[in-house]
Amino acid sequence: MNHNKLRAILLVATFLVSPALLSSLSAMSDDDVSPRVAELHRRAIVVDTHIDTPMRLLDEGFDLAPRDALGHIDIPRMREGGLDAAFFSIWVDPRKYKDDGAVERALQLIATVYEQVERHPNDLLLARTAGDIRRAHREGKIALLMGLEGGHPIEDNLRILRTYAELGVRYMTLTHSINNNWGDSSTDEPVHNGLTDFGKQVVRELNRLGIIVDISHVSDKAFYDALEVTQAPVIASHSSCRALVGIPRNMSDDLLRALAKNGGVVQIAMGSWFVVPEYDPFTATDEMKEWRAERDKRIEEKCGEDSKCVSLETLRRNLDYQKVIPRGTLKHITDHIDHAVKVAGVDHVGLGSDFDGVPALPEGFDDVTFLPALTQALADRGYSDDDILKILGGNTLRVMEAVERVAARAQGR
Numbered sequence: 001m002n003h004n005k006l007r008a009i010l011l012v013a014t015f016l017v018s019p020a021l022l023s024s025l026s027a028m029s030d031d032d033v034s035p036r037v038a039e040l041h042r043r044a045i046v047v048d049t050h051i052d053t054p055m056r057l058l059d060e061g062f063d064l065a066p067r068d069a070l071g072h073i074d075i076p077r078m079r080e081g082g083l084d085a086a087f088f089s090i091w092v093d094p095r096k097y098k099d100d101g102a103v104e105r106a107l108q109l110i111a112t113v114y115e116q117v118e119r120h121p122n123d124l125l126l127a128r129t130a131g132d133i134r135r136a137h138r139e140g141k142i143a144l145l146m147g148l149e150g151g152h153p154i155e156d157n158l159r160i161l162r163t164y165a166e167l168g169v170r171y172m173t174l175t176h177s178i179n180n181n182w183g184d185s186s187t188d189e190p191v192h193n194g195l196t197d198f199g200k201q202v203v204r205e206l207n208r209l210g211i212i213v214d215i216s217h218v219s220d221k222a223f224y225d226a227l228e229v230t231q232a233p234v235i236a237s238h239s240s241c242r243a244l245v246g247i248p249r250n251m252s253d254d255l256l257r258a259l260a261k262n263g264g265v266v267q268i269a270m271g272s273w274f275v276v277p278e279y280d281p282f283t284a285t286d287e288m289k290e291w292r293a294e295r296d297k298r299i300e301e302k303c304g305e306d307s308k309c310v311s312l313e314t315l316r317r318n319l320d321y322q323k324v325i326p327r328g329t330l331k332h333i334t335d336h337i338d339h340a341v342k343v344a345g346v347d348h349v350g351l352g353s354d355f356d357g358v359p360a361l362p363e364g365f366d367d368v369t370f371l372p373a374l375t376q377a378l379a380d381r382g383y384s385d386d387d388i389l390k391i392l393g394g395n396t397l398r399v400m401e402a403v404e405r406v407a408a409r410a411q412g413r
């Protein structure tokens with residue numbers, strides 16, 4: 001049977017057969033991944049450190065079980081993509097929840113993750129440690145973890161931070177896109193010269209609690225301040241390389257080298273604006289800016305304050321948006337991985353897609369089901385199996401274990 005015919009039949013089958021059967025069928029149709037690489041990908045523990053789906057769970061009442069036409073992930077597609085562990089981002093918009101409501105919003109987002117794990121116990125496991133992730137992999141389940149994105153939801157209070165740790169939060173991005181009261185953001189005017197004394201105290205407390213320090217989004221000075229204080233390796237949960245795409249959210253070669261010295265990992269972000277030089281939201285062409293303003297206006301007109309409508313409409317409009325911007329190809333992602341490996345070393349690179357958090361992904365990497373294609377691309381570039389296993393998740397597990405050891409020591413365990 002030719003492939004077009006097979007694909008047409010699979011499309012029809014989408015509406016007729018069970019998700020499990022369908023995912024095995026469509027995996028069969030994926031002729032771009034060699035059987036050897038498919039087997040390597042299955043054997044790997046694949047970890048993605050940044051996925052923004054909790055806001056869909058909360059705002060839309062989205063459920064992870066059915067295969068969805070919008071967004072980048074759901075259980076059937078995570079299974080098809082061989083994703084073994086997903087750090088779900090507990091992201092609280094720092095502009096919207098500036099003065100109050102940040103803790104409540106964070107707690108509700110955390111609750112949605114618990115709800116999904118309870119609802120789908122055969123597919124999902126709430127993981128707190130590297131050991132939990134390995135257990136989930138053995139049991140054929142997907143490990144869900146949580147990262148708090150932005151330090152503002154601790155409301156400058158270490159007891160609230162401790163409470164997040166108890167609830168299972170396993171990394172904290174020190175800032176989001178604007179400064180908070182104790183740390184500078186990479187996309188704001190610096191006011192603290194990096195981290196304040198309290199910001200440094202936050203880093204020490206993160207170490208003690210066994211929460212990974214995440215330096216994505218922070219200013220370069222805040223990054224160096226965090227490195228000076230931390231006793232454990234840190235991560236950049238979703239950042240790519242500034243040498244290839246010169247946006248402040250990406251890491252310079254100097255930062256990459258410092259991160260490697262710390263033993264940390266840069267988790268390559270895969271949204272088009274992280275990896276494609278022509279698509280730069282900070283210096284977007286007038287045409288792109290107009291299109292985006294028009295999109296946002298239409299969403300507001302249609303949805304007003306209805307958060308479910310805003311979420312769904314944004315995802316729908318993003319599919320159109322992808323057609324008018326230079327979204328790039330899978331090659332752009334592999335270029336960033338390659339560059340980070342060259343500068344920081346293969347022990348210091350991982351994956352942090354930013355699924356469901358970016359308006360566009362490169363062609364050939366349209367959602368989580370394309371992870372095996374990424375593994376194939378790495379194999380095609382000559383990466384050894386061992387190196388691929390490190391990039392797909394091994395490096396992140398190593399950082400988690402180191403962070404766990406530092407916390408155990410600090411707590412006298």
Ligand SMILES: [Zn+2]
Binds near residue numbers: 149217238
């Ligand atoms: Zn982010």
